[in-house]
Structure formats: C-alpha cells, structure tokens
Amino acid sequence: MRFRLLLAAFAAATLAATLAFPAAAQERIKFKAIGQPLATGLIQKNREQPFFEHFAEKTGLPIDVDYKPIDTLGVKDTEQLRVMKAGLFDIVSLRVSQNSRDEPTILGLDLVGASPDYATGRKVANAYFDTIDARLQQQFKVKLLGVWPFGPQILFCKKPIAKLADVKGMKVRVYDQNLAKFIELVGGTPVPVSFADTHQSLSLGVVDCAITGPSSANSAGWPEVTTHQLPIGFQMALNGYAISMKAWNSLKPDQQAKLKTAFEGLTDDIWKYSEELFQDALNCNAGKDPCTTGKKFKLVNVPVTAADGDLIRSAVTKVSLPVWAEVCDKSNPGCSQKWRSTVAPVLGLK
Structure with a gap:
C-alpha cells in the first residue's frame, strides 16, 4: 500500500x-x-x-x-x-x-x-x-x-624514382578505376590491392609502388617496405x-x-x-623533425617538379573527367556540363 x-x-x-x-x-x-x-x-x-x-x-x-x-x-x-x-x-x-x-x-x-x-x-x-x-x-x-x-594521396615506391614518370614499367597499387586509368597513362601497370594487403604486396614484390596518404602509410608501416615517397596529390x-x-x-x-x-x-x-598532419607525416617518413604524430623512418623525399605537376593535372582532361562524365551524365543529365562551368574555371581548364 x-x-x-x-x-x-x-x-x-x-x-x-x-x-x-x-x-x-x-x-x-x-x-x-x-x-x-x-x-x-x-x-x-x-x-x-x-x-x-x-x-x-x-x-x-x-x-x-x-x-x-x-x-x-x-x-x-x-x-x-x-x-x-x-x-x-x-x-x-x-x-x-x-x-x-x-x-x-x-x-x-x-x-x-x-x-x-x-x-x-x-x-x-x-x-x-x-x-x-x-x-x-x-x-x-x-x-x-x-x-x-583527409589530405593528398601520394606515391610510395620500393624502387628509386626521381619523378612521377619513373613509374613507367612499374606495378602500382591503386584503389579506384580513375586512378588505374591514370597510372596506365603514365606507363605503369595498375594493380587493385586493398589497403590491408598493401604492405605484404610491397614486401613480396607484387607491386613496386602504392598510393595512399602519408599518415596512413606511416601507421601501416609502408616505409618498412618502400624507399621513396613522392608527395604529389593524386586525389585530396x-x-x-x-x-x-x-x-x-x-x-x-x-x-x-x-x-x-x-x-x-x-x-x-x-x-x-589536415595540412599539419600531412607535413608531419612526410617528416616522420623521411626521418626528419618535427615528427610528432608518427614513427620515424628513412624514406627519400622526392621533390615535386613542375613536370610532375603538369602530368598530374593532365589526368583531369585525359582520364578522370571523361570517365566520370560518362557515368555521371547517365544518372544526372547535364552533370559534367555543370562541373565544366563551375570547377573547370578555377583549374584554368576550358
């Protein structure tokens, strides 16, 4: 009660x-x-x-x-x-x-x-x-x-490179079709490999190079099985x-x-x-200071040349835009034209 x-x-x-x-x-x-x-x-x-x-x-x-x-x-x-x-x-x-x-x-x-x-x-x-x-x-x-x-997705190789074009004849780990097409454009052989399997693939020689962000590469130990990093962004x-x-x-x-x-x-x-992490991870991978977010390794940091910049930018008109435009225009008519009128001008594309 x-x-x-x-x-x-x-x-x-x-x-x-x-x-x-x-x-x-x-x-x-x-x-x-x-x-x-x-x-x-x-x-x-x-x-x-x-x-x-x-x-x-x-x-x-x-x-x-x-x-x-x-x-x-x-x-x-x-x-x-x-x-x-x-x-x-x-x-x-x-x-x-x-x-x-x-x-x-x-x-x-x-x-x-x-x-x-x-x-x-x-x-x-x-x-x-x-x-x-x-x-x-x-x-x-x-x-x-x-x-x-997240930041630029860059190139790591276990063979010496001095420029982006040096991947010609090499097997390169990629994670999507647009990237695969670009690697083909510069004479490399694209190999789709999951991120989790990439360290082993580099170690065993299944691939010669691989692409990811420098911080991700550091945490996954890619610098243990590579020698060079080229800090040019394939994608952001x-x-x-x-x-x-x-x-x-x-x-x-x-x-x-x-x-x-x-x-x-x-x-x-x-x-x-993101930019701070990117630079810090590049330092860590190359064994330089400051390095506060990762483990120090001894990769060669390959300078990005003007030719590298031109080559990567050429991917837009030669590969990624045409491939994407075909898919996008099917589901969203006028999609690629809208991109050309908004994004293309800031990239200096006609």
Whole structure:
C-alpha cells in the first residue's frame, strides 16, 4: 500500500514538473550522427568526435548529438546516403568516394589530378559546393554543411624514382578505376590491392609502388617496405558533413545560421589540421623533425617538379573527367556540363 502511495506521489510530482517546465523539456533537441570510421585516425579522433561530443557548446544551440563512428554501427560506409534518406540519422560525416556509386555527382569533388595540393583542393571544394548541395537535397533530402580533406594521396615506391614518370614499367597499387586509368597513362601497370594487403604486396614484390596518404602509410608501416615517397596529390580524399532536410527544417532560421557557422568553423579547422598532419607525416617518413604524430623512418623525399605537376593535372582532361562524365551524365543529365562551368574555371581548364 505504501509503495503505491509513493508511486502515485512520484507520478504526480513528475507530472507537475513537466507541466511547470514545458519549455525546458521541449527546448533540447536530439540528433543522431554517423561519424568517420575510428580506423581513419587523428582527424576523426582529435577534431570530429570532440566537436560532436560538445555539440551544444560548439554551436551555441540546445542540441545533444548521439555520435557514433560508422565502423561501430554495423552500417557500411557505402550506404550513408541511403540511411540518411530513410531518416535513420540526422547528421552524417559523408565519405565522398565511397558513396559516389549511389550519387556519381559527388565524385566531381575529387577527380584524379584536380586537387594536387591543399590550395587547389579548397578552390575546387568551394566552386562545387552549391552543385553538390542542390543534388543531395533533390535526391536524398540531405543538405551539405561543409567539405574537408583527409589530405593528398601520394606515391610510395620500393624502387628509386626521381619523378612521377619513373613509374613507367612499374606495378602500382591503386584503389579506384580513375586512378588505374591514370597510372596506365603514365606507363605503369595498375594493380587493385586493398589497403590491408598493401604492405605484404610491397614486401613480396607484387607491386613496386602504392598510393595512399602519408599518415596512413606511416601507421601501416609502408616505409618498412618502400624507399621513396613522392608527395604529389593524386586525389585530396575530400569528405563532407551533411544534415537531413527534416532535421534542418526543424530548426529556426537563427538556429540554422548558427549551425552553418559552427560547421564552417569545424571544416576550416580540419583543413588546417589536415595540412599539419600531412607535413608531419612526410617528416616522420623521411626521418626528419618535427615528427610528432608518427614513427620515424628513412624514406627519400622526392621533390615535386613542375613536370610532375603538369602530368598530374593532365589526368583531369585525359582520364578522370571523361570517365566520370560518362557515368555521371547517365544518372544526372547535364552533370559534367555543370562541373565544366563551375570547377573547370578555377583549374584554368576550358
């Protein structure tokens, strides 16, 4: 009997508290967010996760975010746009190349040869932002909030090289078809190998060279089985942040403005941090100081020549744009023309 009275009293008190503070109960907003995989390293760990874990503080909004790295969710990184469209999550740290099969338009952000360095990558991202935003809203009811880079994907070789053209006759580990076509263009033999298998493939001579970011190469021990690194970016490994239109439209205009400003601040920070990590990893791989984020090795750091720059930029018109345009125009008529009118001018292409 006493327990029932206590329960009734508790229920009455709870109801009274709810009625007394309806605004407080309604002011807090809860969002669910998909993050980058834990395995992607320091950007996820030191920039992305802290931002989401302190979301209300970072944005100045009454929003609490349930943030989960995608490799802890049981969701494939190729399915991000689908689960967002289905309404299962509110915010996504979008992996661009992985989701380009579902929406080829977004790969126009990171064509092989278009962004060999950070400055160019930033120009491309800014020029193409509105095109991707409009397409994602139309097809997936998702709004783009920001674009950021993991950083240039560069060349590692176990044979001496002095320039990019020296890969002629060599077997090169690649991770997508556009990259394979470019390696063929410069006379190399592209070999598709998973990242996890690349160290062994280099060690056994299955491949002579391989492409990834310098920080990833360092953590995976590639400098143990290679001798040279050429720090020219084949791709910038660009990614983005996006929010479902349902979540976006649930916010008032002033809240939307605050959220947009916060994500612009986050992506600006990641652009700077990514470049710092890139340079630090290059130093570590070559055994130089400062080296604060990785293990020191003794790779030869091959200077990037003007001819290398010309060669990598030629990939856009000779390989990556034609291959991508054919696929993109099939699913999104006028896709490649839109790229030519927005991105091509900042690259000096006609």
